[in-house]
Amino acid sequence: MRLCLTLLCLLFALPVSAAQLTLTLEGGSRQWHTAQLLAHPQARDLEVEQDVAYKRTMHYRAIPLAVLLDGVQPGDHLQAVALDGFAAEMPAGPLLQAGPAQAWLAIEDPSQPWPPLAKGKPGAGPFYLVWRNPQASGIRPEQWPFQIATIRRLPPVEARFPALLPAPALAANDPVRQGFALFQQNCLACHRLNGAGDAQFGPDLNLPHNPTEYFQPAFLRQYIRDPQSLRHWPQAKMPGFAPQVLNEQELDALLAYLVHMAGRKVQP
Structure with missing residues (x-):
């Protein structure tokens, strides 16, 4: 004792x-x-x-x-x-x-x-x-x-995770390509898409369903801007993306990428 x-x-x-x-x-x-x-x-x-x-x-x-x-x-x-x-x-x-x-x-x-x-x-x-x-x-x-x-x-994200890539036929200045770059900067740290990515933090954003498939557009924008204003959860960890971080044009591009990838689902 x-x-x-x-x-x-x-x-x-x-x-x-x-x-x-x-x-x-x-x-x-x-x-x-x-x-x-x-x-x-x-x-x-x-x-x-x-x-x-x-x-x-x-x-x-x-x-x-x-x-x-x-x-x-x-x-x-x-x-x-x-x-x-x-x-x-x-x-x-x-x-x-x-x-x-x-x-x-x-x-x-x-x-x-x-x-x-x-x-x-x-x-x-x-x-x-x-x-x-x-x-x-x-x-x-x-x-x-x-x-x-x-x-x-x-290696860069594009080489490691081809399942994240938008369609190769898109023009170089297509907003979807900008959205892909913004997805890497703002989302990939927490989320995977098509099972691709290294994060273990948040849900996959394409499998089984892409958020553009189950959120009304206005509510999805609100959720990205201020998650707690749409779905209050004391233990939630997703930050809001204010216009100073992600302006309206950038948010449009990010959503364009998500809509595009909803039609490019690839099972891991």
């Missing part, structure tokens, strides 16, 4: 456990532990205004992400995978640049944990991709993945 009590006391005396970030890039994988990143010579205190996850100014210990991306070239494609299955697809170019927008990896110190994202929810740690001056390069909210566990170099 005394031994059990002693072990319990030791357990509760331990600090919150540190985390590990896996980078799978050119030449293999490397693991970075929290303590290594916090002590990195290029780590610094960073103020982030209009933080996407916390909706306010936040302060972090962070390191320029480019410092960790050894061997990555601007034309490469990267994917950040979160603990909950969110999989953000990101071209490497913006992540490597020193400005005007610059990507930073924020590192949660176990002795000073970040606040929860909402009541009853975890924080953005252990690792969070944040940006300085994001508006200067048109950085979208889905390019701020949090709770990151892995960053890996992969």
Whole structure:
């Protein structure tokens, strides 16, 4: 009995456990532990205004992400995978640049944990991709993945998932093609389509049914803009896409892509 009590006391005396970030890039994988990143010579205190996850100014210990991306070239494609299955697809170019927008990896110190994202929810740690001056390069909210566990170099989405592609006969300037690009930026991090994609977070958007098949058009637009205004669910995780993030012309293009893909169902 005394031994059990002693072990319990030791357990509760331990600090919150540190985390590990896996980078799978050119030449293999490397693991970075929290303590290594916090002590990195290029780590610094960073103020982030209009933080996407916390909706306010936040302060972090962070390191320029480019410092960790050894061997990555601007034309490469990267994917950040979160603990909950969110999989953000990101071209490497913006992540490597020193400005005007610059990507930073924020590192949660176990002795000073970040606040929860909402009541009853975890924080953005252990690792969070944040940006300085994001508006200067048109950085979208889905390019701020949090709770990151892995960053890996992969072929581009078009090569990995041909089931996502619109019909090849479409003109280069067809709105459906723009919608496909917007789908990759805004939807693919959480959703699959035709079973294609790496996300484990949200439902497939074409199988068994595409949302354009069961939503009235006005309600679908409302749902994308403000999900809770249409279907209130306290545990819902889908964010709304305000006009500042997805303007009306872009929303039209995204919906055009979904309508188009409803006629291109491919069983995985």
